Amino acid sequence: xxxxxxxxxxxxxxxxxxxxxxxxxxxxxxxxxxxxxxxxxxxxxxxxxxxxxxxxxxxxxxxxxxxxxxxxxxxxxxxxxxxxxxxxxxxxxxxxxxxxxxxxxxxxxxxxxxxxxxxxxxxxxxxxxxxxxxxxxxxxxxxxxxxxxxxxxxxxxxxxx
Numbered sequence: 001x002x003x004x005x006x007x008x009x010x011x012x013x014x015x016x017x018x019x020x021x022x023x024x025x026x027x028x029x030x031x032x033x034x035x036x037x038x039x040x041x042x043x044x045x046x047x048x049x050x051x052x053x054x055x056x057x058x059x060x061x062x063x064x065x066x067x068x069x070x071x072x073x074x075x076x077x078x079x080x081x082x083x084x085x086x087x088x089x090x091x092x093x094x095x096x097x098x099x100x101x102x103x104x105x106x107x108x109x110x111x112x113x114x115x116x117x118x119x120x121x122x123x124x125x126x127x128x129x130x131x132x133x134x135x136x137x138x139x140x141x142x143x144x145x146x147x148x149x150x151x152x153x154x155x156x157x158x159x160x161x
Contacts, residue, residue: 033074036081040081043080044080047090048061048072048073050103050104051072051076053066053072054072054097054100055069060103072093075092
């Protein structure tokens with residue numbers, strides 16, 4: 001608006017229209033599911049936070065806008081309304097999509113390295129640190145001879161001057 005001139009109606013409102021359009025698109029992307037009670041809604045939120053989107057590399061169902069994530073959220077909602085327990089829902093998703101869909105994969109022969117290797121490598125690393133520290137403690141400094149001591153004194157005098 002120019003100083004002293006009134007704002008003309010219908011002019012300069014395009015940023016507001018753009019903002020409203022973007023808000024409408026964002027609000028349209030939100031899943032609005034009905035739940036019989038607050039406990040079921042909380043279970044739904046926990047489950048979609050615990051399940052990983054098969055399309056997105058490291059996003060849970062709650063944070064993904066992919067079509068498959070929308071389908072899986074709808075499926076979790078349906079299973080909750082059908083009376084399935086959380087474990088039954090996780091089993092269903094595991095049977096259908098495998099270990100990838102679970103943020104905390106189950107301990108099986110295929111995932112045993114995933115569960116065992118990190119603590120084992122940590123233990124090996126700590127053992128190496130302990131061995132190195134103990135070895136360095138046991139080695140006393142080598143005594144220096146009188147000639148070496150005299151040479152060291154000369155070098156420090158030269159450096160200081």
